[in-house]
Amino acid sequence: MRNYKLYILLIFCLLASGTAFSQSIKVKPKVAKAIKKADSNAIKAHIDYLADDKLLGRKPGTPGYQMAVDYVIDQFKKTGVAPAGENNSYLQTVRLRQATTGPNASIAISSKDGKSETLNAENAVIYPNPAQPSVTIEAPLVFAGYGISAPDLNYDDYAGIDAKGKIVVVFRGAPEQFPNTIANYSMDLQNVLKNAAAHGAVGVIVAAPTDKAKLPNLDKGVYSVMTPNGKVGASRTYASEEIKLLANISYTTLQKLFTSNNLDLSKTQASIKSGKTASAALNATIRANYTSTYQDIESYNVVGKIEGSDPQLKDEYVVHSAHLDHVGVGTPINGDSIYNGAHDNASGVASLLEIAKIYHNLKAKPKRSVLLVMVTAEEMGLLGSAYFANYPTVPTDKMVANVNTDMPAIIAPLLSVVALGAQHSSLANQVAQASSYMGLTVENDPEPEQNRFIRSDQYSFVVQGVPALHIKYGNKTADGKNNLDETVKKWREVYYHKPQDNPDGIFDYNAGKKYAQLNFLIGYLVAQQPERPTWNKNDFFGTRAKK
The missing domain is CATH 3.40.630.10 (Zn peptidases)
Known part of the structure; x- marks a missing residue:
């Protein structure tokens, strides 16, 4: 024994x-x-x-x-190690595009009573568009929580709202019950953009999570990879031509939107964090105008084969x-x-x-x-x-x-x-x-x-x-x-x-x-x-x- x-x-x-x-x-x-x-x-x-x-x-x-x-x-x-790149070489050409938002970009919110407010640089920033040099867009707003659709985890921010033809406002994050790797995937901006496009949205606005959070500095632009035929081949801030606008707004700006719609922002944040969706239409419209300038460079992946x-x-x-x-x-x-x-x-x-x-x-x-x-x-x-x-x-x-x-x-x-x-x-x-x-x-x-x-x-x-x-x-x-x-x-x-x-x-x-x-x-x-x-x-x- x-x-x-x-x-x-x-x-x-x-x-x-x-x-x-x-x-x-x-x-x-x-x-x-x-x-x-x-x-x-x-x-x-x-x-x-x-x-x-x-x-x-x-x-x-x-x-x-x-x-x-x-x-x-x-x-x-x-x-x-044998070459396994393009044309029997060790190289794969990667065409990088540095896109920068033009200086005259503007974004304004119009409420249901017709009042309009143009947001300044402290309250809004617009990401450049690597595929469209000039964009003008006007569309109604809808709040879509974290912008996540995970019905297999009993969570879908798009359930019960109509995002078609609208600009969705989201927080970057995930419900606290999501396992770590799944939360990471779910809050990835590329997936948020793709999900918005899949639900018919035409724009995505990411809201700052607190009143102390700063908006990103985009002065140096953002990078994407372009294919040989001039299409966007890879990007963390561009998903498809359907999404015309990607921007960030301050917490204060979102708070004003919620107040004007008789919604409690702090309770909404607590709700989605706990795994209960709180999506809602926002009776407001956003109009944005912006241009993007480009600088393209060539780089390479090196690929070998055994x-x-x-x-x-x-x-x-x-x-x-x-x-x-x-x-x-x-x-x-x-x-x-x-x-x-x-x-x-x-x-x-x-x-x-x-x-x-x-x-x-x-x-x-x-x-x-x-x-x-x-x-x-x-x-x-x-x-x-x-x-x-x-x-x-x-x-x-x-x-x-x-x-x-x-x-x-x-x-x-x-x-x-x-x-x-x-x-x-x-x-x-x-x-x-x-x-x-x-x-x-x-x-x-x-x-x-x-x-x-x-x-x-x-x-x-x-x-x-x-x-x-x-x-x-x-x-x-x-x-x-x-x-x-x-x-x-x-x-x-x-x-x-x-x-x-x-x-x-x-x-x-x-x-x-x-x-x-x-x-x-x-x-x-x-x-x-x-x-x-x-x-x-x-x-x-x-x-x-x-x-």
């Missing part, structure tokens, strides 16, 4: 630690040997080059970004992605104005280059093919990955999974990981197996408030229906305090999106090597299995997957 109890206790401990017998895998000796050849010194060398001052922060469209592109291509050639070995499965692809860009030269901090982006995301690019080397040392290739995609314009709104996911250089339905690497924060030993997004699909199996093999614990996200699920390039693939994940650090620490998130928060205050994120910063290159090994193994296991990854049954994202 004592032995039986000891056996049960052992089983419980293994399950509690995130390691189960079903998760254990045997890695073939040749694969294990290739994995072991990953090199922390190579990780460092890649970061040192990509985050050097001479690349001037790798902003898309600059000579520094082109140097990064050339470096990646050179590394691909050295490790036998061809699979199975006659049928080699036409399917596991996609590893990392963003190659950073923000360039900006406001000086402590005398330095070059935003090198060593962690964000030279470290992620270095990880993919090391994955390429692991495959180079692995003579027997996996059954499926593997794409290594270094995307541009992540810092401009995930635009490079959105364009690739929308217009891939391989057949869209042949991309079976995405494993993304973005700023893994290699500042301490890697003892546990968070697999953002994996809980929604069968990819959780490969994460569990690979992590167990690597001696890593899989944890829940220690910082759900960071909204990282929709803030990195895996999200572009999720939107297109491709199961995807993003491996980040867990909380486990060598001293047993298990508070790595606190260390990372302090680190971010000094380094994140600052010139101080350079090769002289804090690095644990062995952790970088371990990230590369783990991500390689996750992708390799997916590439080897006979079945494609699948969304979990009735999963929120699976039901919304683009068919």
Whole structure:
């Protein structure tokens, strides 16, 4: 009986630690040997080059970004990675459009009694339109809560209101009962715009959530990707030609609208937060006039391929992605104005280059093919990955999974990981197996408030229906305090999106090597299995997957 109890206790401990017998895998000796050849010194060398001052922060469209592109291509050639871009090259052209609202933009609200108020810059800002240089629109208003339609979660802001031909007013947010990743998806502005268009709206106005919240500064414009035929190929602020207006208004302005309609704004906010919709027609009309000016530049995604070995499965692809860009030269901090982006995301690019080397040392290739995609314009709104996911250089339905690497924060030993997004699909199996093999614990996200699920390039693939994940650090620490998130928060205050994120910063290159090994193994296991990854049954994202 004592032995039986000891056996049960052992089983419980293994399950509690995130390691189960079903998760254990045997890695073939040749694969294990290739994995072991990953090199922390190579990780460092890649970061040192990509985050050097001479690349001037790798902003898309600059000579520094082109140097990064050339470096990646050179590394691909050295490790036998074949070109998989356009026209048998390593490149996919990404045409970025910087759109700016003209100086004479105006927006006015007319109430039902005929009174009109022109809103000033403190109360309203209009986003530029990347497809229409000049827009005039006049339409009635309707309040649509968060702008969410999720009947499978018993919530639909559009139920009971008519939005056709109207401008909808929304808050950015989601009901408090929504799980974190679903809330992130639901409040994504692109999805709010698409849902408004699906309900026949002609405009969207986002209201500030409090009277202290500031409106966004759009002086530098917003970016979109244009297709070769001049259409909008990817954007975070444009969904379709049906939506003629996207604007922000102050909380005070919305409060006036609610008061004039005998509605209680604070009670409305409390209602939708609790999951009870409170949409209503607003007896007012908005008239807006604005122009948009454009500056177009060319940038590139870099796409390489490791061809699979199975006659049928080699036409399917596991996609590893990392963003190659950073923000360039900006406001000086402590005398330095070059935003090198060593962690964000030279470290992620270095990880993919090391994955390429692991495959180079692995003579027997996996059954499926593997794409290594270094995307541009992540810092401009995930635009490079959105364009690739929308217009891939391989057949869209042949991309079976995405494993993304973005700023893994290699500042301490890697003892546990968070697999953002994996809980929604069968990819959780490969994460569990690979992590167990690597001696890593899989944890829940220690910082759900960071909204990282929709803030990195895996999200572009999720939107297109491709199961995807993003491996980040867990909380486990060598001293047993298990508070790595606190260390990372302090680190971010000094380094994140600052010139101080350079090769002289804090690095644990062995952790970088371990990230590369783990991500390689996750992708390799997916590439080897006979079945494609699948969304979990009735999963929120699976039901919304683009068919």
